[in-house]
Amino acid sequence: MADSTPQAMPQEAAPISEPPPAAEPLKTSTDSGNGAVKFASRKVCVYYGEKQALFDVDLDVLKNKVTALIGPSGCGKSTYLRCLNRMNDTIPICRVTGEISLDGVDIHSKAVDVVHLRARVGMVFQKPNPFPKSIYDNIAYGPRIHGIASSKGELDDIVQSSLEKAGLLKEVHDRLQEPGTGLSGGQQQRLCIARAVAVEPEVILMDEPCSALDPIATARIEELIDELRENYTIVIVTHSMQQAARVSQRTGFFHLGELVEFGETEQIFTNPQDERTQGYITGRFG
Amino acid sequence: MSNAVATDVQVAPNMNGSPRNASEAVAKSLKRRYAAEKRFRAYGLVAIIFAALCLAILLVTIVGKGYSAFTQTMIRLDITLYPQDIDPDGTRDPDVLSTANYQKLVKQAVQDLFPEVTNRRERRHLQEIISPGATYHIRDAVLEDTSLIGQRLVIEVPVSDDLDQFNKGFISGDVPEVERRVSDKQIAWFNRLKDRGVIISTFNTTLFTAGDSREPELAGIWGAVVGSFFTMAVTLLLSFPLAVGAAVYLEEFAPKNRWTDLIEVNINNLAAVPSIVFGLLGLAVFINFFGLPRSAPVVGGMVLALMTLPTIIIAARAALKAVPPSIREGAFGIGASPIQVVTHHVLPLAMPGILTGTIIGMAQALGETAPLLMIGMVAFIVDIPGGPLDPSTVLPVQIYLWSDAPERAFEERASAAIMVLLGFLIMMNAIAVVLRKRFERRW
Ligand SMILES: Nc1ncnc2c1ncn2[C@@H]1O[C@H](COP(=O)(O)OP(=O)(O)O)[C@@H](O)[C@H]1O
Numbered sequence: 001m002a003d004s005t006p007q008a009m010p011q012e013a014a015p016i017s018e019p020p021p022a023a024e025p026l027k028t029s030t031d032s033g034n035g036a037v038k039f040a041s042r043k044v045c046v047y048y049g050e051k052q053a054l055f056d057v058d059l060d061v062l063k064n065k066v067t068a069l070i071g072p073s074g075c076g077k078s079t080y081l082r083c084l085n086r087m088n089d090t091i092p093i094c095r096v097t098g099e100i101s102l103d104g105v106d107i108h109s110k111a112v113d114v115v116h117l118r119a120r121v122g123m124v125f126q127k128p129n130p131f132p133k134s135i136y137d138n139i140a141y142g143p144r145i146h147g148i149a150s151s152k153g154e155l156d157d158i159v160q161s162s163l164e165k166a167g168l169l170k171e172v173h174d175r176l177q178e179p180g181t182g183l184s185g186g187q188q189q190r191l192c193i194a195r196a197v198a199v200e201p202e203v204i205l206m207d208e209p210c211s212a213l214d215p216i217a218t219a220r221i222e223e224l225i226d227e228l229r230e231n232y233t234i235v236i237v238t239h240s241m242q243q244a245a246r247v248s249q250r251t252g253f254f255h256l257g258e259l260v261e262f263g264e265t266e267q268i269f270t271n272p273q274d275e276r277t278q279g280y281i282t283g284r285f286g
Numbered sequence: 287m288s289n290a291v292a293t294d295v296q297v298a299p300n301m302n303g304s305p306r307n308a309s310e311a312v313a314k315s316l317k318r319r320y321a322a323e324k325r326f327r328a329y330g331l332v333a334i335i336f337a338a339l340c341l342a343i344l345l346v347t348i349v350g351k352g353y354s355a356f357t358q359t360m361i362r363l364d365i366t367l368y369p370q371d372i373d374p375d376g377t378r379d380p381d382v383l384s385t386a387n388y389q390k391l392v393k394q395a396v397q398d399l400f401p402e403v404t405n406r407r408e409r410r411h412l413q414e415i416i417s418p419g420a421t422y423h424i425r426d427a428v429l430e431d432t433s434l435i436g437q438r439l440v441i442e443v444p445v446s447d448d449l450d451q452f453n454k455g456f457i458s459g460d461v462p463e464v465e466r467r468v469s470d471k472q473i474a475w476f477n478r479l480k481d482r483g484v485i486i487s488t489f490n491t492t493l494f495t496a497g498d499s500r501e502p503e504l505a506g507i508w509g510a511v512v513g514s515f516f517t518m519a520v521t522l523l524l525s526f527p528l529a530v531g532a533a534v535y536l537e538e539f540a541p542k543n544r545w546t547d548l549i550e551v552n553i554n555n556l557a558a559v560p561s562i563v564f565g566l567l568g569l570a571v572f573i574n575f576f577g578l579p580r581s582a583p584v585v586g587g588m589v590l591a592l593m594t595l596p597t598i599i600i601a602a603r604a605a606l607k608a609v610p611p612s613i614r615e616g617a618f619g620i621g622a623s624p625i626q627v628v629t630h631h632v633l634p635l636a637m638p639g640i641l642t643g644t645i646i647g648m649a650q651a652l653g654e655t656a657p658l659l660m661i662g663m664v665a666f667i668v669d670i671p672g673g674p675l676d677p678s679t680v681l682p683v684q685i686y687l688w689s690d691a692p693e694r695a696f697e698e699r700a701s702a703a704i705m706v707l708l709g710f711l712i713m714m715n716a717i718a719v720v721l722r723k724r725f726e727r728r729w
């Protein structure tokens with residue numbers, strides 16, 4: 001948001017004179033074998049009007065990894081996720097401060113256009129929300145507005161390959177002109193993933209993508225997330241700890257707007273450092 | 287007071303008592319609840335029956351009064367088209383033909399019906415059984431086919447409106463002669479003509495093809511229909527884009543602050559402003575200040591557009607609000623710009639609702655009279671308007687004018703015009719209903 005830019009700018013200039021703390025490497029391109037940092041956020045605070053929803057969140061999203069965000073409901077997981085593609089811009093009362101960089105570039109800086117950012121960072125929502133258009137048009141919409149395809153044939157290819165990547169092609173290849181809203185819930189959610197994939201994003205954000213789905217559809221999506229990891233960086237919000245454990249490599253635990261603990265998924269689930277994390281994953285609250 | 291306390295005391299142990307007591311209490315109160323429901327249903331039923339009855343009475347009166355306007359009593363005249371009267375020089379010049387003295391021919395033909403009437407006053411009286419419009423019928427026939435000149439022409443022309451009303455049974459021969467508009471003599475002549483078989487009843491095409499006239503049998507609603515059409519066209523062209531633009535801006539782009547709240551309140555208030563005020567505004571601003579023509583559909587359309595704006599804005603905003611935010615998020619999420627989100631997704635989804643509101647607003651405008659009186663669309667206009675700048679009137683004003691006229695025949699035509707107007711309104715509302723049904727919730 002507008003307020004965040006002036007605050008973020010000096011920080012960007014700062015690192016040279018003021019070396020970052022060792023525990024929190026800032027914008028390093030590699031992280032000792034863990035891969036490149038895709039998103040780096042530092043001191044991210046979010047306010048809804050007067051109410052602060054996120055407090056100083058520092059979090060690195062690694063490339064080609066699945067990062068899971070867990071925590072009790074209302075703790076700010078979605079809010080954080082929506083910072084990454086600046087979806088919070090669409091909420092008038094929402095204000096974001098702190099620094100978030102994608103590939104080392106501050107996403108709030110003038111160099112980054114929000115439309116371009118959202119093309120690079122796709123999003124899948126909690127409730128499947130296909131457009132009330134045909135399956136084909138749902139997927140073709142993104143490429144069309146971004147002018148990605150230069151011909152009808154190319155667009156057809158994009159639609160096919162996106163459906164393929166979302167594991168939906170087999171089920172719908174013969175009814176691309178039928179409305180996307182006529183699919184089952186799980187299929188709709190995969191259609192939304194295909195729609196996000198179609199604009200060739202680098203990162204896909206998923207906000208509880210399985211919460212409205214039955215276990216079988218959930219399993220399909222989880223498989224899909226694992227496949228997509230090869231080519232995309234994925235950040236997934238989930239309220240299911242099992243899901244986080246199954247699909248993610250890194251996990252962050254949010255509580256009351258704070259990022260309490262963040263690290264390797266295995267470590268978070270087997271050996272949590274913070275007692276709040278421990279309490280949550282052992283089911284004592286949340 | 288004491289009663290209430292007593293029940294309280296009674297109820298309290300029941301509540302704490304065994305479940306059987308509680309279920310007894312429920313059973314008891316059930317009866318009361320069902321009775322209340324029954325009563326409520328009865329009230330609703332009564333209200334609906336009352337409304338239906340009123341509607342039925344309204345429709346029956348209008349149709350009962352107006353259906354007879356769809357027929358017109360005609361007389362078959364046998365006219366000799368003497369060339370010396372129509373085209374003495376034989377030029378067949380349309381100017382000459384259209385200004386020829388057909389009246390003389392008609393008079394002669396009527397006279398020939400009853401050669402025995404010789405008294406000058408009676409002769410004049412006899413002429414009154416024919417509509418003054420008969421001459422136009424003959425002129426039109428001649429202009430259409432000049433070879434008729436010099437021939438005998440058998441043509442059907444309207445009888446006078448009073449005889450028409452007499453023939454339809456609205457004027458009774460039983461009341462004293464001075465109290466009715468047709469004399470005993472005319473009735474006698476008319477009955478003899480009827481016996482001869484030259485009186486016929488035809489479908490009243492004039493009603494649908496002519497403009498207004500002082501003579502009921504020559505008057506039609508076409509001028510008003512065309513005027514209404516131009517007025518509605520102007521209203522639609524102005525109010526639809528303005529209202530949709532305003533609604534989209536307020537709903538999708540405007541910041542929510544005190545100013546937009548103020549605008550919202552004002553729009554809602556505007557919808558409640560008496561329509562005549564818009565007429566005054568139109569008179570002061572459009573006619574007196576901007577110098578636009580009086581009695582013209584442009585000005586009428588502009589005034590009605592002002593009146594319709596809030597209706598469409600409110601409907602459009604409701605329709606835009608009804609588009610689920612998830613659709614907007616989905617579009618934003620793949621990088622659509624705000625304007626793309628609106629034009630590609632939100633507006634198309636809201637369009638049925640917006641169109642429904644628009645049609646309802648237009649239907650309101652179509653039936654509006656008061657503001658148009660203020661801007662002079664109440665003038666007596668015979669010509670069919672050729673464009674939105676020509677002086678014209680509109681259907682409801684025509685109805686108003688006719689129902690104010692002294693002739694019984696105009697009353698009948700006013701009812702017929704109401705039927706036509708109602709037909710248009712029902713059609714528009716039906717379209718709105720179909721739209722609503724057709725595009726209900728596609729997500
Ligand atoms: N649009 C909004 N307006 C105001 N407050 C909001 C809005 N969205 C979220 N919040 C608040 O921010 C906090 C975090 O919400 P959210 O990020 O949705 O939590 P989570 O996704 O972890 O359940 C909650 O207290 C919620 O009430």
Ligand SMILES: [Mg+2]
Nearest residue numbers: 077078079207
């Ligand atoms: Mg959430």
